[in-house]
Amino acid sequence: MSVDSELVSGASLEAWQRLLRAHCVIARELDVELQSVHGMTLSDYDTLVQLRDCESETLKMSELSRRTMLTRSGMTRLVQGLERDGLVERRSCDSDARVSYAALTPHGHEVLQAARETHHAGIRRTFADHFTEEEAAQLAALLGQVPGALEGDVPCGGGA
Amino acid sequence: MSVDSELVSGASLEAWQRLLRAHCVIARELDVELQSVHGMTLSDYDTLVQLRDCESETLKMSELSRRTMLTRSGMTRLVQGLERDGLVERRSCDSDARVSYAALTPHGHEVLQAARETHHAGIRRTFADHFTEEEAAQLAALLGQVPGALEGDVPCGGGA
DNA sequence: GGCTTCTCGTTGCGCTCGCAACTATCTACA
DNA sequence: TGTAGATAGTTGCGAGCGCAACGAGAAGCC
Numbered sequence: 001m002s003v004d005s006e007l008v009s010g011a012s013l014e015a016w017q018r019l020l021r022a023h024c025v026i027a028r029e030l031d032v033e034l035q036s037v038h039g040m041t042l043s044d045y046d047t048l049v050q051l052r053d054c055e056s057e058t059l060k061m062s063e064l065s066r067r068t069m070l071t072r073s074g075m076t077r078l079v080q081g082l083e084r085d086g087l088v089e090r091r092s093c094d095s096d097a098r099v100s101y102a103a104l105t106p107h108g109h110e111v112l113q114a115a116r117e118t119h120h121a122g123i124r125r126t127f128a129d130h131f132t133e134e135e136a137a138q139l140a141a142l143l144g145q146v147p148g149a150l151e152g153d154v155p156c157g158g159g160a
Numbered sequence: 161m162s163v164d165s166e167l168v169s170g171a172s173l174e175a176w177q178r179l180l181r182a183h184c185v186i187a188r189e190l191d192v193e194l195q196s197v198h199g200m201t202l203s204d205y206d207t208l209v210q211l212r213d214c215e216s217e218t219l220k221m222s223e224l225s226r227r228t229m230l231t232r233s234g235m236t237r238l239v240q241g242l243e244r245d246g247l248v249e250r251r252s253c254d255s256d257a258r259v260s261y262a263a264l265t266p267h268g269h270e271v272l273q274a275a276r277e278t279h280h281a282g283i284r285r286t287f288a289d290h291f292t293e294e295e296a297a298q299l300a301a302l303l304g305q306v307p308g309a310l311e312g313d314v315p316c317g318g319g320a
Numbered sequence: 321g322g323c324t325t326c327t328c329g330t331t332g333c334g335c336t337c338g339c340a341a342c343t344a345t346c347t348a349c350a
Numbered sequence: 351t352g353t354a355g356a357t358a359g360t361t362g363c364g365a366g367c368g369c370a371a372c373g374a375g376a377a378g379c380c
Contacts, residue, residue, distance in 0.1 A: 009293055016283055
């Protein structure tokens, strides 16, 4: 069957391909920028943001990996780097000796603040500036229909 | 300045974050599927498609890297793998001894055909099924506004 | 209390891939 | 014809990160 059957509509295929390319172009540029100016990767940044955005600025390793797009092993190594740079410190848990917390340090907070400036300018330049406010909202709504695209879904980070 | 200045609108930021997550979730799933069923990565697949979609099914290495999202060095190694698997063969150029061609073999053509089946079903399941035809067209149009998202742009593959 | 099973974080290993440097070749210009 | 500069492809190296396996600890069940 189906030598030429349309398993996927042309528009969907085109949308997916453009998503792939857009992601690649933008992520690469933002990563280079963040890395050259602040010495951190996109994943580092994302992790720090997750910490800052929760009260107490402290999260369990597994929770961090769940909120970002990393596996637990990836998060272990990423946090090792952040700790080495003094952006984060580790804490143990009294009630459960297995768990380990990562907490934003004051220095980490400062560095994140500076990086935010750079990063948001980058997002604006490479991405936001090419949409009207309405288009951005539309795009966000459409992308939200993809399972796993909404923050809080548990798509892969927590797996394996 | 700007402790809380909005460098990027909330909608834009949300759109970017969702794009990031959607890409991660979908790409990971499609890659795993393609790899387990056909032993090839998403990049392999994309490269084979580029070859199939041009008359003569033959392209220069640099052209391949330009059309995919890979650097020339990445393409060198990727094509080495495809050649080892017999999906592609290398040819030299009569008029320019520097250039090297990659050409789809009959076997490569077959394998690609089979992989297409799997891959398109995957795209449909993880992506296309969550949009109406109209939404997909809208999404494609919006993503097309990102510089570099359109095929034929020369965003990064050709660089370095 | 023991036993099984689950979860947490870490580690060894391997893969993909970009960057920078290198060689070989082509092109331009004198 | 000689030489400088651009370009094609390859390679060494290293970063990022997922997977599978592991040890430590927690929780449920008898």
